[in-house]
Amino acid sequence: MRPVIRSVRLGLVLFSAMQAAIVHGETVPADAHAIATRGLPPSVVACQACHGPDGEGNLPAGFPRLAGLGRSYLAEQLAAFASAKRQSPVMQPIAAAMSTQQQTVMAGYYAAMASPPQRVVVVVDPAPAQAGAWLAARGRWSADIPACSQCHGAQGLGVGDSFPPLAGQPAAYIVAQLQSWKHGTRPPGPQSLMSAIAAKLSEQDVNAVADYYAGVPAAAVGPAASTPRTTSASAFEPPPETAMPAGEFGKIVSQGEQIFLHTRQNAGAYVGNTLDCAGCHLDAGRRAGSAPMWGAYVSYPAFRSKDGAVSTFAARMQGCFLYSMNGKAPPLGDPALVALESYAYWLAKGAPVGTKMEGAGYPKLPTPALAADFTRGRHVYDARCALCHGPRGQGQVSGGQPAFPPLWGPQSFNWGAGMHQVGNAAGFIKANMPLSQGDSLSDQEAWDVALFMDSQERPQDPRFADSVEATRKKFHDSPDSMYGRVVDGHLLGSGRP
């Protein structure tokens, strides 16, 4: 069943430049359309000369699409061109000749345009040999390279204002941008994410991923050479994706992987929110320090005080669905559980049964010097987390599909999930957040922001009994849980968020 390559014609509505001008007649100064179509002689050529009348770009020439990109993103780029922080012999004199006001107006003009219709090659289940598609969909976590899709959306359509679309952009443009970040001729971008990632990409990687997003059919180049992992070098190595078993068993392992990556799509009956397993278990459950499946698999059956009983691995996964996915437990023996267990078993190939493996679970942080603090946590959140997870923890969407996971609110994990415990969350955040920048927060910052996240309202604990107070007493009698505590005058757990 893999790889499946689907050609998707995006059902986007074609707006003409005329319509755009009309739609925005009230808010866009009248000269925006004039600048786009005629320029500001003598220095500013008409934008459409290169970027097309619909802002669609010029694929053969390598000029990027502007239509539908984030307003602030476009404004920042014009400012960066003008100051030559983003180096471009073409754009520098154009941007420099525009006033700040004109830059802002043009950013709004193109942001308001819908993307033109385009063909995007979407590889749903790429094989490792499809190097570009694989980097796009899975990244290379052994080198701390997240999947492009984790920030730019599953189909590369872009997410919010800060993560521009990649799908359909000219390959030459994407290559040039990645090279710019590598060589410091483009500002590092929010949280320096792109400069850090570009530095880790080989020439081959850059070309492959650019070709992929440009819709160029992938050449069979084989998987990129493995880059040594920068952290946790001594951790267990699960089998590479290329070692996926064949035959009937491989089919089930592969199904398990797909459920793990796209949980709602493939096991929707048991999922009550928009999270995926891979949201907390990074790199498809492979990554040390991110509760990897190989570490979990060899740790069960085990007695859990939460259950008051010995839980098998299958029973443990039932808990994930009930709490972390805010859904319901698949019955034991359900094909989804069997597939997930098979996938975890395969990832654990060669791992010693019954041992506490290095990198299993989340790291346990030492108690912080200062008690974790809500207000300090909010500052950390705003500075380091909101970019992706949104200002209110609601996550972000791309192409109608969840892109960044909601951290609280109705689409997040519920009050029974392990991540609602401040210590768990602090360990996860410290090791893994911001995405691909693990260990960049101090322990104190990790504790503070974990407390902030876990002091927000989220779906009720399914074990709810009588009252918040009684439920806290029965299931949350721990300093690690904020359930039943009053924060900012709100009793946590008291209401639908």
Add this chain to the structure above:
Amino acid sequence: MRPVIRSVRLGLVLFSAMQAAIVHGETVPADAHAIATRGLPPSVVACQACHGPDGEGNLPAGFPRLAGLGRSYLAEQLAAFASAKRQSPVMQPIAAAMSTQQQTVMAGYYAAMASPPQRVVVVVDPAPAQAGAWLAARGRWSADIPACSQCHGAQGLGVGDSFPPLAGQPAAYIVAQLQSWKHGTRPPGPQSLMSAIAAKLSEQDVNAVADYYAGVPAAAVGPAASTPRTTSASAFEPPPETAMPAGEFGKIVSQGEQIFLHTRQNAGAYVGNTLDCAGCHLDAGRRAGSAPMWGAYVSYPAFRSKDGAVSTFAARMQGCFLYSMNGKAPPLGDPALVALESYAYWLAKGAPVGTKMEGAGYPKLPTPALAADFTRGRHVYDARCALCHGPRGQGQVSGGQPAFPPLWGPQSFNWGAGMHQVGNAAGFIKANMPLSQGDSLSDQEAWDVALFMDSQERPQDPRFADSVEATRKKFHDSPDSMYGRVVDGHLLGSGRP
């Protein structure tokens, strides 16, 4: 919950010597009672002088009980004393002075007596530190020493004619016999079982097991030093019994072990015959080449063509109950399955997940030079197997409990069990049979006797569909299965055995 030491007063009926004489007035020549009570002057002293009026023996003096022992066993001992093959300064002249006829009569006289009431210390769940009880109940398979109870019955009450009781015999007597076998002053016994086993016991072992069966309270001597395994030295070593985990998890692991050892007693709702898991998985599921649990645990989930699906370890165990135990599958999540899975997980501690381990499963024998043959198999069976499993494969009972497992018939595994496949059975037999004498049969003998065993009637395949022919076609279409074939004019699978 372990160890539990129970003092059991055996509810046996006290027969007086008088009653015995009356009971056997018809069949026992009149002089038996006279010889027992008055002897045959001048050489034969009255038997009861040493062995007591009820044949109960003399514990302080070290004279063994004779009442209730096997008739042929007693006759053989008298003959061996007379010829000095079994050396005894006391018994040699007595036995030599008796005619063969008188020996036979006296053997029958004492065999017909019921055992006198006695206290036997039965340690149901011994701890490894209880050295004698442990040897009695579990043996030391690392040195190919089976448990005493495997041949002499769970309570040491003896099994059939050939395996005399040990419980309540004087410690000095048991010690002297084991020493005799060690030093060759007693015939090696059937299949040389006891001479081989005694040779492997240390002085400490001999004393501990003798004290145990004599009912002497066990001294805490600690487990015997580990003896190097004579075979499969490179196989995986599961954790020693002394490493049994503590706490709630250990409790479940221990329950799993008890189910494994005493399946009907502890999971009776799912068992339809008198087998135990440990009957085919020797040494409580630890032994390499005997489908050890550690080898199985790391091999699941796996695709099984038998199921047409991927089976988890729990699902695989459901099959054991349905087929090998001729019972019904416990539902997934049943405490019995969770306990068994926990026990297997613990035995596999440190074993690499997803690997084919040396010693896993049963060995696969090469195809024999001659096609396996029923008649040759019968000869092997009669010579090497019937002693324990009975002349008709029905097994043997001790104290009302199964002692040796039935190999066919209504109390054995059914036509769906893996052991009904000739190749499986041949591999198991070659590696493990006769008990503690693995690798003593030739490959050809193993194939022949496996074919003989698997050409006997046994409970129906629970997947039975319409007819034997249809069922063979659907589930038994393999040269390895005798189901649906005609042997000795009988269509196998056609009727209740």
